[in-house]
Amino acid sequence: MRLVKRADGYYVQFSISVDRAEAIxxxxxxxxxxxxxxCFYTDSLGNKVENPRFYRTGEQKMxxxxxxxxxxxxxxxxxxxxRxxxxxVHLKISRQRKDHAVKLARCVVxxxxxxxxxxxxIKNMVKNHCKALSINDAGWYQFRVWLEYFGKVFKKITIAVNPSYTSQECSDCGSIVKKSLSTRTHVCQCGCKLDRDHNAGINILNLGLGTVGHTGTFVLDASNASGESTSTLIGVILSEQAVS
Ligand SMILES: [Zn+2]
Structure with missing residues (x-):
């Protein structure tokens, strides 16, 4: 048990060790x-999830x-x-951010x-490292933590991949198509034309599937589940990919 002081009062936190697992x-x-x-993210199907409004208003209020x-x-x-x-204000925004991260992460998983x-x-090391963590970066980081948490709860696979070239590479033919940050559309010689972030989403998915296919040790690490059920799961996913 511990006592925590927040801007709006004192809280008692009870720490209990429980293995939470839900079968779906x-x-x-x-x-x-x-x-x-x-936007908050773009997925490999091209769906965009908008940044919640409090990201913008919160920064101004702060x-x-x-x-x-x-x-x-x-x-x-x-x-x-x-003070x-x-x-x-700080507390309210961090609670809104957490609420958003938890709900969205559970839904995705x-x-x-x-x-x-x-x-x-890795991306932040490449990026401007003098800049403080923006509310966006902080929100994304928290979202990732919850993704990994729910991944364990629901025995799903979560993989962080190296982001280099994910926006430059063509998701169709693999050639590098150089573009600046302001170029919003990916247009390749092979005829592939996609929204920039959609193209990156597909590359990220392919990298993730590649990781699972090649490293066996990752599996146990990622799922925290019995090795047997997870490898069946991967078998299913890989065969699905081969079909499509
Ligand atoms: Zn191409």
């Missing part, structure tokens, strides 16, 4: 998720409260009050047998 029938669906800037704090005289009681308000997504730790 395989859906025979696999999915790859590409994290975008304009900046406003932060400004109010810095305008008050240091050590004054007004500053203390403003408390800032803390509450329940509707798929395998979920592949980018390993953003």
């Amino acid at each position: 029938a395989p859906t025979h669906q696999t999915v790859g998720l590409d994290v975008g800037l304009s 900046k406003r409260s932060q400004r109010l704090v810095s305008r008050k005289v240091k050590g004054s009681s007004n500053r203390r009050k403003a 408390t308000r800032l803390g509450r 329940q509707s798929n047998d395998l979920i592949a997504y980018e390993d953003l730790r």
